[in-house]
Amino acid sequence: AQSVTQLDSQVPVFEEAPVELRCNYSSSVSVYLFWYVQYPNQGLQLLLKYLSGSTLVKGINGFEAEFNKSQTSFHLRKPSVHISDTAEYFCAVTRYSGAGSYQLTFGKGTKLSVIP
Amino acid sequence: DGGITQSPKYLFRKEGQNVTLSCEQNLNHDAMYWYRQDPGQGLRLIYYSQIVNDFQKGDIAEGYSVSREKKESFPLTVTSAQKNPTAFYLCASSIQAGGPWEQFFGPGTRLTVL
Numbered sequence: 001a002q003s004v005t006q007l008d009s010q011v012p013v014f015e016e017a018p019v020e021l022r023c024n025y026s027s028s029v030s031v032y033l034f035w036y037v038q039y040p041n042q043g044l045q046l047l048l049k050y051l052s053g054s055t056l057v058k059g060i061n062g063f064e065a066e067f068n069k070s071q072t073s074f075h076l077r078k079p080s081v082h083i084s085d086t087a088e089y090f091c092a093v094t095r096y097s098g099a100g101s102y103q104l105t106f107g108k109g110t111k112l113s114v115i116p
Numbered sequence: 117d118g119g120i121t122q123s124p125k126y127l128f129r130k131e132g133q134n135v136t137l138s139c140e141q142n143l144n145h146d147a148m149y150w151y152r153q154d155p156g157q158g159l160r161l162i163y164y165s166q167i168v169n170d171f172q173k174g175d176i177a178e179g180y181s182v183s184r185e186k187k188e189s190f191p192l193t194v195t196s197a198q199k200n201p202t203a204f205y206l207c208a209s210s211i212q213a214g215g216p217w218e219q220f221f222g223p224g225t226r227l228t229v230l
Binding site: 036041042044045051107 | 120147149158160161164172174206214216217219221222223
């Protein structure tokens with residue numbers, strides 16, 4: 001069964017510094033990977049996704065992620081963070097649940113705190 | 117604007133009462149989902165529906181029920197059998213369940229049991 005591990009539950013970083021949020025997955029089949037962001041008391045918004053093709057994926061708000069099949073990782077990066085990036089970030093992987101249906105398995109989330 | 121609406125935003129319930137959370141989408145999506153979010157636990161799938169009049173249990177369906185009588189609507193009932201219902205509930209939809217499609221999320225309902 002697919003699982004997702006987000007290695008850091010909390011990441012503090014100073015404004016304008018770079019950040020990397022780590023995500024590892026376990027799967028024996030082809031995977032599709034997603035990063036979502038959640039601001040306090042709101043729903044989730046898609047940042048970026050990897051379905052196939054180039055392993056470097058660019059998303060919204062200046063974020064990017066690199067799919068590394070050999071290391072089963074999909075780390076999220078931003079070269080210079082802003083106060084408005086303070087939020088919780090979730091990595092997710094698809095899993096096949098039978099009858100032609102795919103579901104998402106989510107990691108437990110990483111809280112990014114940007115310090116002015 | 118197309119999107120997903122959930123109501124109410126905050127809900128309080130006494131122990132032993134059933135309560136229904138509303139989820140409506142105008143994206144013309146076939147698939148809809150209910151997740152439960154607890155601090156530090158990520159999102160866990162409660163139920164999902166691929167088409168009207170069909171739904172499947174997710175990972176934590178015990179104590180919950182759903183219906184899908186219309187394409188646009190997927191209400192979730194939290195029953196008195198759910199032992200620890202206080203949580204943040206998120207509804208989502210996708211074009212189809214049969215593929216790696218992006219899921220779009222509503223703003224959530226925070227349920228508190230008093």
